[in-house]
Amino acid sequence: MKIDVAYVAELARLELSEDEKNLFQSQLEDIVGYVEKISEVDVEGIPPMMHGRETVNAFREDKVGSSLPVEAALANAPKRVGDEFLLPKIVEGAES
């Protein structure tokens, strides 16, 4: 099993050094090689278990409650301007 670690890291929005790529390459191939074991199991007609416990329609009452105050929500922002999170320019050609 050959894993394209660089491609997967890009999907994961995670920059890896060359050393990390090489290390993860062999480690992940070991781990994936191990988990391949599940291909032996006959799962024909078996439903997937998606949760630790079956729960159906866990709704709460639709009522207005309190929410986090703006200052509290922004208190951990790495950078902010006024009541907003400050980020590098996203749209090409737009003013940052």
Place this chain on the structure above:
Amino acid sequence: MELYELGVKQALSGIAKGEFTSEDLVKAIIDRKNSADGEIGAYLTFDEEHALRLARENPTSVPIAIKDLINVSGQPCTCASKMLEGYVSPYDATVISNLKAAGFIPAGRVNMDEFAMGSSTENSGLGVTRNPYDLSRVPGGSSGGSAAAVGGNLCIASLGTDTGGSIRQPASFCNCVGVKPSYGRVSRFGVTAFASSLDQVGPLTKSVEDAAILMKALAGHDERDGTTPRESVPDYLAELQGASMKGVKIGIAKEYFNVAGLDPEVKRITDSAIKMCEDAGAEIVEVSLPHTEYAMAVYYIIAPAEASANLARFDGVRYGHRSEKAVDVFSLYCKSRAEGFGPEVKRRIIMGTYVLSSGYYDAYYGRAQKVRTLIKRDFDEAFTKVDALLSPCAPTSAFAFGEKHDPLTMYLNDLYTIPSSLAGVCASSVPAGFTADTKMPVGVQFICGGFEEAKLLRISKAFEDISPVKAARGI
């Protein structure tokens, strides 16, 4: 007896009798931490002023050490990651508000594997925690700080979280009682998510009674966590009355005992625990959990997959580490995550992203969920025949630092705790003995069906009463 040696029940009773106050307890723990935690390293941070203020405001409350991924308003919540250094929680997790309502206060933040990923606490990005029984050995993980704090008498009790064994295995390694509640029994609101179909919060304590008291405080419906049903919470402590092994059917899964890597001393202690249960009146029944051999593979697909999705929120935008080197939003994500996360977290994010990626989803994640159903059915079938399963908690006692440097070898240390996590049932670790060679503590695991915590705790108490060792003593 020093105040820091007390368990929850004794502390509550001493306060009720007016022998000491909450502030006395917090002061005793702070003194103990200052004298003994230098070499153990259970705590990442301890806001003494905060704990003392809460104790003065709630003079009958008992302090509890909190794993550093559970939010306490105004306190750090680092998840032992550089990603969250400097983060201050804006609100209390539901388990914290539940604890406060039941007469407890959070006091101190204990170490863990980064984002709860690991089995030794060696993956902490912020500090080393050593086993209080032998400083050259790990405390287990991921709730290693919680277990070292309890086992080392650095707290009265602690909260941990368990995704694949992260309460039970460190409890075994550090001679504590640990309880992983059934999936849905305890709210996760305000607890940093690792693998959402598996994560649970639970207590690490010095006795089963203490675990019962804390379980009563923690458990119950929370409208902010849709996985918690509106099911009443028994008075677990009262349910322990008259706990006995008489007539209890204890299942022994044959697949758990012919395992390569099961340490002979752990096997000896477990066999002796089975014999003690039988001598005390339990009926020992052999059962089969035929899909056990696939549990590790299922877990190491499902847990990283869910982690890769959950940890997408750490992108340097709203909170957490932001790279100074970013030139645009894409590089802001990639570089912030590269700088903030440690190696094990990166490895699991890559693994999880891979198994969820286009072309592989069905073969890995989709298939793993189906095999998980078969594992769950194994447990359902076993529990038609027995009240509880008894097994080792981990295949070894606490190992030395650096001993398991290969990730896959480290993962395989969780083979006894992972199947029950996948099944969503409840399980405990109860001190059972010490190894003859290394003199390290070993716990045994009891497993009961979903939402059968009252039964689990009764059986655990009955075992504790006949066990040759008691938790957190003799340190």
